[in-house]
Each structure stands twice: as C-alpha cells, then as structure tokens.
Amino acid sequence: MNIFSTSRLTAALVAGLMFLQPHVAAAQNLFAPVMQINDRVITEYEVQQRAKFFSLLNAPGDPREAAMEQLIEERLQLGAAESQGLVLTEEQIAAGEDEFAARANLDRETFIKALAEGGVEEQTFRDFVSAGLLWREVVRTRFAGRVTVTDADIDQALSASAPRPTAVRLLFSEIILPANTPAAKATAQRRAAEISQYTTPEQFSRAARAFSASPSRARGGRLDWVEVANMQPGLAQVLLALAPGQVSKPLPIPNGIALFQLRAVEDGIAPPPSPLTVEYALYQIPGGRSPAALAEAAKLKANADTCNDLYEANRKRGTPEALEVTTAEMSEVPADIALELAKLDPGEFSDALTRGGNLALLMLCSRQVPLPEDVSREDIRKRLLDQRVQSLAKGYLEELRADAIIRKP
CATH class of the missing domain: 1.20.5 (Single alpha-helices involved in coiled-coils or other helix-helix interfaces)
Structure with a gap:
C-alpha cells in the first residue's frame, strides 16, 4: 500500500x-443517571422506557412526569425490600406478569409482544412488576398482625355504603301516654282521642308537657331529625301520610299509647320501607324511673361504649337475667323500642322506657342493611383490611421519602 x-x-x-x-x-447520555435516590440511580433510558409503557397503558397525566415519580418510589421500595432481605423467585415474577397481562385480557407472551411493538423492552415490564411484588411483600411483612377489622367496623361500612334516598329525614314531636293499668289505659284513650284532633304545634307541645311519659316532655315532645331508613316501616308510613302540623291517630304500644305530630319532611321522594336488621341491648334496672335507677343508668352510659361493655357490667352486677341482647328485623321490633332505636346511632342509649316496674336502658349495638347477593361480610372484611394496610403502606413510603437523599447527579 x-x-x-x-x-x-x-x-x-x-x-x-x-x-x-x-x-x-x-x-x-441515554444511560447516564438523571436522578439519584440514596445510593440508587435512575437513567434517562429508564425514564423514557417507563414513559412509553405508561403511554401504551393510557395512564392519566404526563407520561414522563408519572414515570419519574414512580421510578423514584420504586427505588425507595426496593431499598426497603433489601433491608428486609426480601427477594423474588422467577416463578413469582412470571405469575405477577401473568396477572398484569390478564387485566388486558392477554397472556404474558402476547402482552410482551405488544409492548415490544410499541418500543417497550421486556425488562421494563419485568422491572415494573417486580417492584410492585416486592413492595407488596414489604407491606405484608411489616404490617402483618397490626391491622384488625371488627364486626362493628363491617356494620359501619355497610351502613355508610347503603343507598340513601333523597328524602331521608322527618322532623316530628311525640306524646307517650302511660297505659299500664286498666284505669290508666282508659284515661290515655280519652286523652289520645282529644289530642289527635289538635291542629297546632302549641297545642301538641302543651299536651306533651302535661301528659307525656317520655323524656321528650321537657321539650314539648319535640325530637330531632330522624332518618326514615332507621325507622320501623309501619311508623314511617304513618308519619309520611301526615301533612306538617297534622297529628297521627292514637297508636297502641306496650304499656302505652303514642301520638305523633309531623313538623317537617326533608325535600324529595319518600323511600320504600327497608328490611333493616338491628341488634340492641335492653338492660333492666330495678326502681322504674326513680332517682336511684336513673343514677345507675347514667353510670352505665358513662362507662359503656359498646354492647360488649354491658356484658361486663352485668357480670360484675351478678344478674344475668337483667341483660337481653336481641337481633331482629326492624319490622319485628316492639313499637316503643323501635321508636327509640330510630333516634339512636350505634353505641348510643335511651332511658325512656320501662318494663315491669324496671327502668329499661336501651342501647343500639348495630344496624345492618341487606347485603347484595354477590357480596359477603368476609368480602367487606378483606376490603377494609386492604384499605387499612394500604393507608399504613402509604405512610411508610412517605417516611422513606422524607428520610431519603433525592437529588440530580
């Protein structure tokens, strides 16, 4: 040459x-670090790959911003997994990829092929799935046994999720006339016939103060708003048939006669009766409405937050027959008890009733709405557990982020 x-x-x-x-x-430059999280880095290539991945999934928001945010979180999560000595097997990763691909109604191989056609490497998918699986193990290991869900929690969730119709509340006044003896019953029937003809709130209020046996007599029989969904269907229908100011016909209840005056209806369409189930406790205290019995009731109310607390109080008292806990559909509950239960939230008391010369302290334990056919209480328990664990996991991730050194190289 x-x-x-x-x-x-x-x-x-x-x-x-x-x-x-x-x-x-x-x-x-494509493989140069663009962000450092403690001793771990994120490269430009990873950000671009994850952004393409999110775009193919039609994820909301800016793909690049979402990619960077999740990659930062994954570095924190991987660090937590490493500190706990957690590793994944090939079988776990493959199962995780199968599970994710199934959400798009695809098998793993077809899903990976579709990603490749969109410019996303298989390793990007693998990294994404692996990080999620490891974080799941971190959360399970860290918070196992620290989260519980009680039956009361399930009842509350059911009550909160129950559909509420537009018109859910009524405002009304009550008069409970005692009728526990033949003479008292005759007097009550005569007064009830007269009161049912009243047309003004003032008339009804004066009669309540003069004759009612309910504690609401001090307020002229006036009650606060009561949800129709919590009422016995029969009573709800009676009240909904009234116009504001009208008084109901006399309604017989155990040892008494009840009358109601409707004061207001919340705007909307009245709901149909609901097959509501309630659990309630009836605790009998000797002495009727004597000061001593009312004082004992006040002591019980101050020291009991749930019906379980009443079991303990009754055990110490040594009178097992005094406490009765009942679960029944609202339509099957005695009218006087049903009326008081409608005013209560779970854990609240009423001392308005008597039974056989005893003060009947009433406590609402829970309300339960019918479950849809495809939902069980165990399903709800699992959902609540997952929500609480996820809340703890979110707080833990925020702690990891606050303690981390996150900077651009």
Whole structure:
C-alpha cells in the first residue's frame, strides 16, 4: 500500500470516527443517571422506557412526569425490600406478569409482544412488576398482625355504603301516654282521642308537657331529625301520610299509647320501607324511673361504649337475667323500642322506657342493611383490611421519602 493510499485510509477512518462520536455520546447520555435516590440511580433510558409503557397503558397525566415519580418510589421500595432481605423467585415474577397481562385480557407472551411493538423492552415490564411484588411483600411483612377489622367496623361500612334516598329525614314531636293499668289505659284513650284532633304545634307541645311519659316532655315532645331508613316501616308510613302540623291517630304500644305530630319532611321522594336488621341491648334496672335507677343508668352510659361493655357490667352486677341482647328485623321490633332505636346511632342509649316496674336502658349495638347477593361480610372484611394496610403502606413510603437523599447527579 502506498503512502497516499495509507493517508486516504487514515483520513477516512478519522472522518468515520468523527461521524460516529455524536451517536456514541448520545447512546452514552441515554444511560447516564438523571436522578439519584440514596445510593440508587435512575437513567434517562429508564425514564423514557417507563414513559412509553405508561403511554401504551393510557395512564392519566404526563407520561414522563408519572414515570419519574414512580421510578423514584420504586427505588425507595426496593431499598426497603433489601433491608428486609426480601427477594423474588422467577416463578413469582412470571405469575405477577401473568396477572398484569390478564387485566388486558392477554397472556404474558402476547402482552410482551405488544409492548415490544410499541418500543417497550421486556425488562421494563419485568422491572415494573417486580417492584410492585416486592413492595407488596414489604407491606405484608411489616404490617402483618397490626391491622384488625371488627364486626362493628363491617356494620359501619355497610351502613355508610347503603343507598340513601333523597328524602331521608322527618322532623316530628311525640306524646307517650302511660297505659299500664286498666284505669290508666282508659284515661290515655280519652286523652289520645282529644289530642289527635289538635291542629297546632302549641297545642301538641302543651299536651306533651302535661301528659307525656317520655323524656321528650321537657321539650314539648319535640325530637330531632330522624332518618326514615332507621325507622320501623309501619311508623314511617304513618308519619309520611301526615301533612306538617297534622297529628297521627292514637297508636297502641306496650304499656302505652303514642301520638305523633309531623313538623317537617326533608325535600324529595319518600323511600320504600327497608328490611333493616338491628341488634340492641335492653338492660333492666330495678326502681322504674326513680332517682336511684336513673343514677345507675347514667353510670352505665358513662362507662359503656359498646354492647360488649354491658356484658361486663352485668357480670360484675351478678344478674344475668337483667341483660337481653336481641337481633331482629326492624319490622319485628316492639313499637316503643323501635321508636327509640330510630333516634339512636350505634353505641348510643335511651332511658325512656320501662318494663315491669324496671327502668329499661336501651342501647343500639348495630344496624345492618341487606347485603347484595354477590357480596359477603368476609368480602367487606378483606376490603377494609386492604384499605387499612394500604393507608399504613402509604405512610411508610412517605417516611422513606422524607428520610431519603433525592437529588440530580
């Protein structure tokens, strides 16, 4: 080879290298760190890959911003997994990829092929799934046994999720006339016939203060708003048939006669009767409405938050027959008890009733609405457990982020 030829070849090689240098530099920059989280880095390539992945999934928000945010969280999560010595098997990763692909109604191989056609490497999918599985193990290991769901929690969730019709509340007044003896019953019937003809709130209020046996007599028989869904269907229908200001016909209840005056109805369509189930406790205290009996009732109310607390109080008292806990559909509950229960939230008391010369302290334990056919209480328990664990996991991730050093290299 002559010198000329050698010089031309050298020049060509130099020119070729100069042409390649920008592309080599670009490739190197693609894998350069763009963010550092403690001792872990995120590369530009990872951000671009994750952004493409999110775009293919039609994830909301800006793909690049979402990619960067999740990659930062994953680095924190991977650090937590490493500190706990957690690792995944190939079988676990494959199962996780199968589960994710199934959400798109695809098998894993077809899903990975679709990603590749969109410019997303299989490793990107693998990293995404692996990070999620490891974090799930971190959360399970860290919070196992620290979260519980009680039957009361399930009841509350059911009550909160129950559909509420537009018109759910009534405002009314009550008069409870005692009728526990033949003479009292005759007097009550005579007064009830007169009161049922009243047309003004003032008349009804004066009669309540003068004759009612209910504690509401001090307020002229006036009650606060009561949800129709919590009432006995029969009583709800009686009240909904009244116009504001009208008084109901006399309604017989155990040892008494009840009258009601409707004061207001919340706007909307009246709901149909609901097959509501209630659990309630009736705790009998000797002495009727004597000061001593009322004082004992006040002490019980101050120290009991649930019906279970009444079991303990009754055990100490040594009178097992005094406490009765009942579960029944609202339509089957005695009218006087049903009326008091409608005013209560779970855990609240009423001392308005008497039974056989005893003060009948009433406590609402729970309300239960019918479950849909495809939902069980165990389903709700699992959902509540998951929600509480996820809340703890979110707090733990925030702690990891607050303690981490996150910076651009």
